[in-house]
Amino acid sequence: MNKNRINILKKINHRDGPIVYWMSRDQRIEDNWAVIFGLELAKEKNQPFVIVFNLVKSFLDATYRHFHFMLMGLKETQLKSHEYNIPFKLLLGNPIENIPEFLRKIKAGVLITDFDPLKIKRYWKNKISQAIDIPFYEVDAHNIVPTFYASDKMEFAAYTYRPKIKKLLPYFLEEFPIIDNQKKYWDFEEINPDELLSQIKVDTTVREVKDIKPGATNAQLELDYFISHKLNKYNELRNNPNYNYQSNLSPYLHFGQISSQRIALEIKKLNSEDANTESFLEELIVRRELSDNFCYYCPNYDNNLGFHEWAIKSLQEHSKDEREFTYTLEQFEKAQTHEDLWNAAQMEMVQKGKMHGYMRMYWAKKILEWTPNPEEAQKMAIYLNDKYSIDGRDPNGYTGIAWSIGGVHDRPWADRPVFGKIRYMNLNGAQRKFDIVQYINNNLYLKLI
Numbered sequence: 001m002n003k004n005r006i007n008i009l010k011k012i013n014h015r016d017g018p019i020v021y022w023m024s025r026d027q028r029i030e031d032n033w034a035v036i037f038g039l040e041l042a043k044e045k046n047q048p049f050v051i052v053f054n055l056v057k058s059f060l061d062a063t064y065r066h067f068h069f070m071l072m073g074l075k076e077t078q079l080k081s082h083e084y085n086i087p088f089k090l091l092l093g094n095p096i097e098n099i100p101e102f103l104r105k106i107k108a109g110v111l112i113t114d115f116d117p118l119k120i121k122r123y124w125k126n127k128i129s130q131a132i133d134i135p136f137y138e139v140d141a142h143n144i145v146p147t148f149y150a151s152d153k154m155e156f157a158a159y160t161y162r163p164k165i166k167k168l169l170p171y172f173l174e175e176f177p178i179i180d181n182q183k184k185y186w187d188f189e190e191i192n193p194d195e196l197l198s199q200i201k202v203d204t205t206v207r208e209v210k211d212i213k214p215g216a217t218n219a220q221l222e223l224d225y226f227i228s229h230k231l232n233k234y235n236e237l238r239n240n241p242n243y244n245y246q247s248n249l250s251p252y253l254h255f256g257q258i259s260s261q262r263i264a265l266e267i268k269k270l271n272s273e274d275a276n277t278e279s280f281l282e283e284l285i286v287r288r289e290l291s292d293n294f295c296y297y298c299p300n301y302d303n304n305l306g307f308h309e310w311a312i313k314s315l316q317e318h319s320k321d322e323r324e325f326t327y328t329l330e331q332f333e334k335a336q337t338h339e340d341l342w343n344a345a346q347m348e349m350v351q352k353g354k355m356h357g358y359m360r361m362y363w364a365k366k367i368l369e370w371t372p373n374p375e376e377a378q379k380m381a382i383y384l385n386d387k388y389s390i391d392g393r394d395p396n397g398y399t400g401i402a403w404s405i406g407g408v409h410d411r412p413w414a415d416r417p418v419f420g421k422i423r424y425m426n427l428n429g430a431q432r433k434f435d436i437v438q439y440i441n442n443n444l445y446l447k448l449i
């Protein structure tokens with residue numbers, strides 16, 4: 001495989017022992033470069049390849065909804081792993097202790113993990129690297145062009161990242177090699193989602209949603225449906241919240257139940273280089289990978305210090321502007337603002353686990369408008385998005401919120417109250433774009449359920 005997908009976290013001589021993949025972000029067996037690399041190494045060294053997943057008891061305020069989705073997906077992943085005779089072990093607790101202990105127990109020779117730009121994951125990796133004495137590799141199994149290879153700095157905007165990605169795509173957008181069964185070594189006990197859900201500490205009031213079904217098989221079905229029923233109108237209808245013309249793949253991408261590279265390969269296979277394909281691949285590749293670039297190179301991706309200087313200055317200049325409405329977190333959470341459109345979007349997220357992409361921008365910008373300051377606005381938006389959206393606590397979420405509230409990857413616009421030079425969105429604009437009454441009727445009633 002292309003070795004530029006690999007980052008060395010600990011350089012030390014290999015020694016005999018199982019090759020272990022600590023799976024975290026890319027929770028699938030097929031189309032996974034970390035699995036491919038692990039199996040290659042295992043074959044070369046004539047050692048078993050083993051996968052371990054560490055389930056933490058809490059993770060960035062994730063709720064029952066998220067853990068349920070993840071564990072149901074992992075159950076399927078484990079079954080698939082065992083089909084290839086790859087032992088798949090689930091550990092419960094703190095990865096900083098569990099992973100080194102597991103490696104010692106099975107006398108591992110090499111540790112591999114998947115790439116993730118989030119601070120908490122980098123902290124875990126750093127601590128684990130200090131605690132082990134075997135080589136440690138990180139494979140970017142999430143992006144088509146590896147984040148650490150595509151650019152060595154935080155990109156200014158999509159227009160600066162796009163040419164870099166496009167230049168490198170021919171080298172990285174390749175078909176995945178077929179993985180072979182390894183000989184049978186041993187199996188670990190089966191994952192039992194219900195039992196595990198009872199052992200973790202999460203908010204159980206936010207329940208699973210019926211329309212977003214977990215797992216790699218459902219991810220593939222969603223992709224097939226998108227290609228056969230929606231792609232031909234994606235460009236025209238994706239920004240209309242009354243039509244479900246987005247792919248709905250973000251929950252699966254977030255948990256790595258499907259690979260973005262597989263999606264791109266299937267779309268490319270259609271050979272229809274029209275505006276629909278182009279705009280979908282722009283979102284899937286350029287925009288999504290730009291979010292990883294932002295979070296990787298900007299540790300302040302979740303606070304105001306991550307904004308451009310012009311945005312910080314402009315928001316500061318307007319910090320004392322009078323706000324016509326201000327709401328508490330509780331009022332936002334309960335969809336109790338004066339505006340039905342905003343309340344409907346909030347209810348869509350709370351009840352359906354996913355808000356339409358156009359409304360996400362509107363929703364976050366109104367939080368900026370209706371809170372005392374941008375720091376609070378950003379915190380509240382992250383809290384609500386991460387609590388209810390199945391695809392929350394993802395680089396795309398932190399970046400989307402930083403774009404809406406802090407102009408990240410955007411340019412300065414005409415100066416106006418409260419927003420300063422941050423791009424503004426209002427009710428009239430939404431009304432011109434789509435039938436807001438229909439959207440309100442479809443979503444606000446969810447409050448009554």
Ligand code: FAD
Binds near residue numbers: 246249289394400
């Ligand atoms: P599609 O339109 O079908 O797009 C396909 C894929 O392209 C998406 O799954 C996603 O991976 C990528 N993509 C699409 N739009 C964007 C974008 N603007 N930026 C980066 N990647 C994109 N996305 C999340 O995955 N998780 C989040 O928590 C999240 N929070 C957001 C919060 C705000 C305030 C904003 C403005 C955007 C947020 N986004 C988030 C980005 C975007 O809205 C979603 O990725 C998209 O709506 C997901 O739906 P889909 O898969 O049906 O999208």
Ligand code: FO1
Binds near residue numbers: 066254
């Ligand atoms: N990663 C893990 O390695 N272990 C977990 O227990 C875990 C829980 C979890 C819950 C919700 C969620 O949204 C993500 C979770 N992740 C977990 C991490 C995830 O796989 C991603 O790596 C990051 O959230 C985004 O890159």
